[in-house]
Amino acid sequence: MDGTLAVFLAIAFVFWFYENVLKTRIEVCFVTMDNTTCSNLNNARNHGTRCESKYCPEKLMSKIAKVIDLAQHSIDIAMYNLTNHKIVGSILGARKRNIDVRLIMDRSALEGLDNHTAFISLKTAGVHIKIAGEEKKLMHHKFCLIDTNRWINVGMIISGSLNWTYGGFNQNCENVTFIENRFTQNEYNETFNHIWSKIAKPI
Numbered sequence: 001m002d003g004t005l006a007v008f009l010a011i012a013f014v015f016w017f018y019e020n021v022l023k024t025r026i027e028v029c030f031v032t033m034d035n036t037t038c039s040n041l042n043n044a045r046n047h048g049t050r051c052e053s054k055y056c057p058e059k060l061m062s063k064i065a066k067v068i069d070l071a072q073h074s075i076d077i078a079m080y081n082l083t084n085h086k087i088v089g090s091i092l093g094a095r096k097r098n099i100d101v102r103l104i105m106d107r108s109a110l111e112g113l114d115n116h117t118a119f120i121s122l123k124t125a126g127v128h129i130k131i132a133g134e135e136k137k138l139m140h141h142k143f144c145l146i147d148t149n150r151w152i153n154v155g156m157i158i159s160g161s162l163n164w165t166y167g168g169f170n171q172n173c174e175n176v177t178f179i180e181n182r183f184t185q186n187e188y189n190e191t192f193n194h195i196w197s198k199i200a201k202p203i
C-alpha cells in the first residue's frame with residue numbers, strides 16, 4: 001500500500017473512532033424561579049432571541065425543539081407529562097419527515113384536557129404511544145433519545161427533571177442535561193426498550 005494512503009486511512013480511522021465511539025459532549029441547563037428578565041419579556045415576540053438570561057426557559061424550549069428538528073432516524077421519549085406546543089410541533093414535524101417516534105407517557109398525565117389534545121395530535125401523526133404507570137408507581141422519567149438507536153451513531157440524550165409542559169418551563173426549578181456519549185446512550189436505550197417491551201401494545 002502506498003505510504004501516503006496508509007497515513008490518510010489511519011487519520012480517517014482516528015477521526016471516525018473519535019466521532020462514533022469516544023466523543024462526549026455534555027451541557028447542563030437550568031430553569032430557575034427568580035428569572036426577572038424572562039418575566040419581563042414573557043409575552044414578547046421572539047423572547048428567546050432577545051433574552052440575555054443564562055437560564056431563559058424560552059431558549060431552553062427552543063434548544064429542545066431544535067434538537068428534535070434535527071433528528072434523522074429515531075426519537076424515543078419517556079415523559080411523565082408532555083403538552084408543550086412548540087415541542088409537540090417539532091415532534092409532528094419529525095413525523096412529517098418520516099422519523100420513527102416512540103413515546104411512553106404516564107397514565108395519570110393523560111387526565112388533563114391539555115394532555116389529551118397533545119396526545120390526540122401525536123397519535124394522529126403516527127407516533128407510537130404506550131401508556132405506563134400504575135396508581136402508586138408512576139412512569140416518572142423525563143428523557144428523550146434522538147438518533148441513539150444506530151450502532152454507527154452517537155445521538156443525543158435530553159434528560160433531567162423537566163416535564164415538557166407549561167409548568168415545567170415557567171413555574172418550577174428544573175434541570176436538563178444534554179448528553180452525547182455512546183456508553184450512556186446504550187444505558188438509556190436499554191431502559192427505554194425494557195419499559196417499551198413490558199407494555200403489550202401501543203394505544
Ligand SMILES: [Zn+2]
Nearest residue numbers: 038051053056
Ligand atoms: Zn428569557
